Amino acid sequence: MHLQTEVLVIGAGPVGLALAGDLGWRGRQCLVVERGDGVIGQPRMDLVGLRTMEYCRRWGLVGEVEASPYDRDYPQDNVYLTSLNGYELERQPMPSMRDEPAPPESPQHRERCPQNMFDPILCRFARSQPSVELLYRHEFLSFEQDGDGVTAKIADLATGAEKTIRARFLVGCDGARSAVRTQLGIDMQGRGLLTNTTNVIFRCPEFNRLHDKKPGYRYMFVGPDGIWATIVAINGNDQWRMSIIGNARERPEYTNEEIEAFAHRALGRPFDLEILSVLRWARMELVADRYHEGRVFICGDACHLTSPTGGLGMNTGIGDAVTLSWKLAAHLEGWGGPGLLEAYGIERRPIAKRITAFSTENLRTMKQVPTSEKLFDDGPEGAEARARAGRALAEGLRQEWFSMNIHLGNRYTGSPVIVYSEPEDPQAIQAEFDDAIHYRPTSRPGCRAPHAWLQDGRSTLDLFGRHFVLLDFGGPDAASHAFTAAARAAGVPVEHVRLAQPEIASRYEKRFVLVRPDGHVAWRGDAIPEDAQRLLATVTGHQGD
Template identity: 40%
Template sequence: MTTAPMTDVIIVGAGPIGMTLALDLASRGVRSTIIEKTDGGIETPKLGLVSIRSMEVLRRLGLSDYVRKTVFKRDYGLSMVYCTSIAGYFLGRIPYPSLNDQPTVEESPETKWRCSQIFLNPMLHERVRANRLITLRKLTRFDRFEEKEDHVVVHMTDEASGEAGSLSAAYLIGCDGAGSNVRRQLGIEMSGRKKLDYSVAMFFRSAALSSSHGMGDAERYFVMDDKGWWGNISAMDGLELWRLTVVTNSESEVQAVVADADNWIRRALGTDAIAFELISALPWRRSELIADNFQSARVLLAGDSAHTMSPTGGFGMNTGIGDVDNLGWKLAAVLQGWAGPALLGSYTAERHPIAVRNSAASTHNYLQLKSVSQCEGIAEDTLEGEATRERVGAMITAATETEWETLGIHLGYRYEDSPVIVADGSGAPEDHSRWYTPTARPGHRAPHRWISGGQPNGLSILDLFGRGFVLLRLGKEPVACERLADVALKREIPLRVIDLDDAETAALYERRLVLVRPDGHVAWRGDVQPADPEAIWAVVTGRSGTA
C-alpha cells in the first residue's frame, strides 16, 4: 500500500454512520475515503429501525426510497407481544400495523421504517460504490493518526497483504463504534453508566416462527419468567430471520449463554416443534456512555464512537444519523471557505446534549422493561397463575408503551444555547419524549408542511432544505431581504430566497423571514431583516460569537 493523494475527509468505519456521512459529503461536492477493517459483512445485525427523522435525512440524500425497497414482509404485523414463550402463555399486546398499513404522520413527509442492518448496510454500500467522490477501502486497519495544523495524516495497514501506508486529509472522522480507536487516541474519556447489563444477540433462521404459533405477528416478542423480562425475539425480515436478545448480569454469565445459544432459543420458543438454525451469537455490553468531547481541531467523532445507549427505543443508530446531518454541511462549509472554524467547533455544543438526552431516554426504556419483576407463578396452569399473568400483562404493557411512542425524541430535539444559532427570546415548547410540538423557533428542526401534493410523492417544505441556507419569505406580501441576500452573495454563502404565501405555513413559522440551515434547523428568524445582517451571517457561519 502506497501513500495516496490527499483527500478532503477520511472516515474510519463503514457502518451506517460512516457510509451515510460519506454520501452526505459527496452530495456537497466533498471527497472522502472510508477505511473499514472488515470485509463489510454483517455477522449479527444490531439495528432494525430507521426513525422518521433519519428517513427525512435519507430523503434529502435520495435514499429513503431505497430503504423502503429493502427486504421486510410488508403485510407482517409489527405489534409488541409479551409472553412466557412463543408456545407458552400470552401476557399482553401493544398493537401496531404492518408497513403496508402504517399511518402517515402529519408532522413529517416520511414515516419510520423497519429495516435490519443486514439490508441497510448493503444498500448504503451499493450507493457508496457508485459515487465517484467516495473511495472505500475494506480490509484496511486504522492504526493511528497525526494531527497537524492544517491536515491529518492517517496510518493504516492492508489486512490482506500486511502492507502499511498512509493517507492525508483535511479532517478525520471516527465512525468506528463503541470501542473507537480514534476516540482513544484523542484521549477523550466517556462519562455515564459503563454497564447496564451484559447481553447476547443470537441471530437465527426459522421460517416456521412466522406462522407456527398462536401469538400472532410481532415486531418483538418479549419473554418473561418468574423474575420478569429476560429476553426478546425481534423480527429481522418478517419471513425467516430473527434475533433473540438475552440479558445477563456478568461477563461470565454472558459467555455461558453464548456457549448454550441453541438451548436459549429453544427456551424462548418454548417448544421443539419450531425448527430453527443458529447463525451467530454475539456478546455485548449494554451501556449509557457519552464522550466528554466530540472533537479536536481536525478529528471528530460520530455515532457510537461518541455515544452508546441501550437499544431500547432504537435511538442509537438514529442519533448517529443526526450527527451526520449536523456534521456534513459544516465540514463542507469550512472546506469550501464560506464558514469559519467556530461553525465546525459548534458540533459538540449542539450534538452532545442530544446524545445525553437520547441515551438517558434509552436507559429509561430499559429500566421500565426491568421494572416488572414480581412474576412468581407466571407459568403455572392454575387460577393463581392466570391472575399473575393478567396482572403482569397489564403492568408490562403500561410500563413499556413509552418505548414505542417517541415522536418527540425524533423530531423535537433542539440546539439550545448553540454558538451558531441566533436566539429570538421566544419560549421553548416542552421537550417531551412522546409529544412533538412543531415550531420554527431558532435551533429547532423547521416544521414540515406540504407545498404541493402529499404522501408519497408530494413536495414538502423540508425538500427545500439541504444544499445551502434557505431564507423563507412568508406571507402574501414578501418583506424586503436584500441586505441579508447581498451579504450572503458577498461572502459566497450559498443562499436561496423562497417566497411562500400560504397562510397556514406563515402561521406555523410565526415570523415573516426565517433563515434555515442546510440541516433543516432554523438559524434565525424575524419579521423584518436585521439592522446588521453582517452580524447575523457571522454568527450562523461561525465567524463571530454574537450577533
C-alpha cells in the same frame, strides 16, 4: 503509498457511510477506511427511524429502503408473554410497514430495514458520489494533526503494506471501541455497563406455525425476574434474532445446546432451529466528554453508547453525521468559520445524553416489571399477576413505541451558531426535552424546521439540505433582498424562498425563518435585522473573527 483527500472517515458502518455519502452529495472529497469487508455477519439495528427516513428522502433513497428484502406486510406488534405456547400478557398492535401511514408531522414514516439490508443501500449511495472512495480491509493505525490537516497511517490487511493519508479533517466513525477516540484521549461518562447480552440469529421458516399466538415483530418473554429474552422477526420471514438479556456481573458464553434451550423455553416446546450467528455484546450507557479536538472528530457509537431499547443508536449517529457533514463542507468551501466546528459537539452531546438516558429507562421498565412465580399459575392469582405485569409493560414501554418527540423533537439549545432572539422558558424547554412522545412542530431557533405540504406536492423539508434557506411568508421588500445580497457578498449560499400558503405561515409562526442545511432553524423574526452581516457571521461560525 501516499493518498490525499479532504475528509478521511474511519469506519464504514451506517454512520460512516452516511457521512461519506452526504459529503459526496455536497461535492466534497472523502475517503473511507474500513477494517472489515463490508459483509454484515449479524445486523445490530433494524429500525430506520423517522428522522433518518427524512434524510433518506433528501438523498433519494426512500425507494431502495422500501424495496429492501424485509417483508413489509409482516405485522409489527409488540407482544409480552410467558412463552409463545404459554400466556400472552399484553400486546401493542402496530401496522405493517406497508400499512403504516406517514404521520401529519412528516412526509415519511419509520421503516424496518435491518443493517444487512440498510448498509448496502448507504454503501451504494456513497459509491455513487464521484468524490467518494471506499477502502475495505484496511486498518487505521494512527494519526498526527497540525494546523493545516491530519496525516494518518493505515495498513492494507491483505498485504500488510502501510499507507499514509493526508486529509484536511479526520472523522472516527469506528464504533464503541473507537481507536480515534482513544488516541484523542477522550473519556466517556455515564452509567457504564448495563447488561451482558447474547444475540443469536437463527433460521426457522415455520416458527410462527409452532404456536397459537398472532404473529408479532417483537416477542418479549417475562419470567419471575422480569423480561429475560426477546425474539424479533429480523427479516419478516424465516430469520429471527433472539436476545438473551443477562446482567452486568457475568459474561456467559453459552454453548449451542444452551442457546437451543433458551429458544425452546421462549417457544414453550422443543423445535428445530438453525443457529446462523452468535454475538456477545455489552449493553452500555456512555457519552463522550467531547466530540472533537482540532481537526479530528468522532461520530456515532464512537461518541455515544446506548441500549438498543428504543432503536436510537444508529439513528442518532446518522443525525451526528448530517450535522457534521455540512459544517465540514462549509469550512472546506471557505464560508464556514471555526465556530461551526466548535458547535458540533455543543449541539449533539445533549442529544446523546437524552437518548442514552431514555433507552436505559426503557430497559429498566423491561427488567423491573412486577412479576413473580404466580405468573404461571392457572388460578385467579396467576391471572391477576399476568394482568399486572402486562399493564406495567404496556404503560411503561408506550414511550418506546411512540417516541416521536425523541426522533423529531431534538432542539439545539445554547449553540453558538444559532440566534436565540426571543425570551426562553427554561422549564418549558426541559419539559419538551423530557417528553418522549408528544412532538409539537415549531420554528423556534434550534428546532427541526416543520414539515408542511407545498402546493406542488413537495414537503417543506424538500427545500432544505444543500444550503441555507430563507423562508419568507410575506410580500416583496428590500430587506430580504439586502439579506441575500449580503450573503452573496460573504460567499454564503442562501436561497430565498417566498411561500404564499397561510397554513404554512401559521405553522412557521414568523415572517422570516432561516433554515440551515441540516434542516434546523438558525434564526427567525418578523423583520430582517438591520445588521444582516452580523446575523450571517453568527450562523456561519464567524462571530469571533
